Amino acid sequence: MEVQAAPPVHQAPPSTQPPHLLPPIFQSDTTPQLITQGAEALLYRTTYLLPTLPCALKYRPSKPYRHPILDARLTKHRILSEARVLVKCRREGVPVPAVYAVDEREGWVMLEWVEGEVVRVRVNEWLRRRKELGVEEGVEEEVLKGLMGRIGRAIGRMHGVGIVHGDLTTSNLMLRPRSGDAVNGEGSRNAGDEVLDGEIVLIDFGLASQSSADEDRAVDLYVLERAFGSTHPRAEGLFSELLGAYGTSFQGANVVLKKLEEVRMRGRKRSMLG
Ligand SMILES: Nc1ncnc2c1ncn2[C@@H]1O[C@H](COP(=O)(O)OP(=O)(O)OP(=O)(O)O)[C@@H](O)[C@H]1O
Ligand SMILES: [Mg+2]
Incomplete structure (x- = not known):
């Protein structure tokens, strides 16, 4: 297991502000809209890929209270396991959103937006x-x-x-x-x-x-x-x-x-x- 540099610690958010910095790749994205903030993940709706294609960006920011190496490992594991399972379901015809992109180190997965x-x-x-x-x-x-x-x-x-x-x-x-x-x-x-x-x-x-x-x-x-x-x-x-x-x-x-x-x-x- 490689050792990664400690991820930057984000400040605790004031409740009205977007709670976290998005990963660098999305920082020029002007469209993300925070849909929910769960215990572990933030869910955004964005049109980052194409203006006509809404996507669900699920981002697991690092947890400042967890040991950085353990935290990075856990996040990576969760993201990859979620993406892997979704891909398998899709392949087998189980109704789940498509996976568009993954960056397990940065802690995000981009999924098909499900209407409804x-x-x-x-x-x-x-x-x-x-x-x-x-x-x-x-x-x-x-x-x-x-x-x-x-x-x-x-x-x-x-x-x-x-x-x-x-x-x-x-x-x-x-x-x-x-x-x-x-x-x-x-x-x-x-x-x-x-x-x-x-x-x-x-x-x-x-x-x-x-x-x-x-x-x-x-x-x-x-x-x-x-x-x-x-x-x-x-x-x-x-x-x-x-x-x-x-x-x-x-x-x-x-x-x-x-x-x-x-x-x-x-x-x-x-x-x-x-
Ligand atoms: N692909 C999607 N398209 C549209 N809306 C979505 C999609 N995925 C999630 N959502 C919305 O965002 C909410 C939170 O998403 P999700 O349940 O995946 O995250 P979570 O419960 O915070 O995550 P976790 O339990 O893995 O930490 C959902 O209840 C749903 O309303
Ligand atoms: Mg949920």
């Missing part, structure tokens, strides 16, 4: 509209069931090619508009149902790995089930729709569903022990 919104936002919007319209819970949920099925199939495709995500939440699943969408979608439709239209695109592979272990796959499903439970308790009851679709999406999926029962039991025991 994350599932968390869309499901909340759908629930809000239904409430407004006075639709009762538990009725006319065909469209939400349809969405759960699409999510289950997308995860099944990913697992089927030997990738586990490691951080499945409704913020790491996007709904991308499809040109042919609307009018006669799934089941009966009501006003506002179109917010759940779109193709599922899996994002955020920073914690993903190559694995075909049933245990790892089951944990992926369990993490998402818990995430649904905490962000959309009303959608949690429909998780079985997701699992049903998952179960038929690749050979061996049923074994994973069995394993999921075990993982849930362990989770329950753990929470009882506090």
Whole structure:
């Protein structure tokens, strides 16, 4: 492992300012727009490559509190592993953004910009509209069931090619508009149902790995089930729709569903022990 010079330490940002210097290659770029600032990564929308081609720039700046060599190694590892997994998914036809460019030493990866919104936002919007319209819970949920099925199939495709995500939440699943969408979608439709239209695109592979272990796959499903439970308790009851679709999406999926029962039991025991 080569030893790199310590990266420059960036100052803690005042909250209204762009929080970090971008890597030198992007410093003349006038277009970056900060979309989110997670614990580890900053996500920008930029048209650096072509004025007509928006890209997602995911940048992991160095952490001043981590040892510089360890920090550089970790960042490099995360960036390369995320890019590698995305490329593999793309090659195998799993719906993920394309990788346009990578510089693992500088800590960034540039991805295809996915139009649309994350599932968390869309499901909340759908629930809000239904409430407004006075639709009762538990009725006319065909469209939400349809969405759960699409999510289950997308995860099944990913697992089927030997990738586990490691951080499945409704913020790491996007709904991308499809040109042919609307009018006669799934089941009966009501006003506002179109917010759940779109193709599922899996994002955020920073914690993903190559694995075909049933245990790892089951944990992926369990993490998402818990995430649904905490962000959309009303959608949690429909998780079985997701699992049903998952179960038929690749050979061996049923074994994973069995394993999921075990993982849930362990989770329950753990929470009882506090
Ligand atoms: N390719 C993309 N196109 C459009 N928007 C994106 C794309 N990738 C990410 N986003 C948006 O940016 C947000 C953050 O991205 P992402 O989930 O990859 O980063 P993170 O959660 O901060 O990273 P990590 O968990 O790897 O540290 C997403 O929730 C989504 O709203
Ligand atoms: Mg994320």
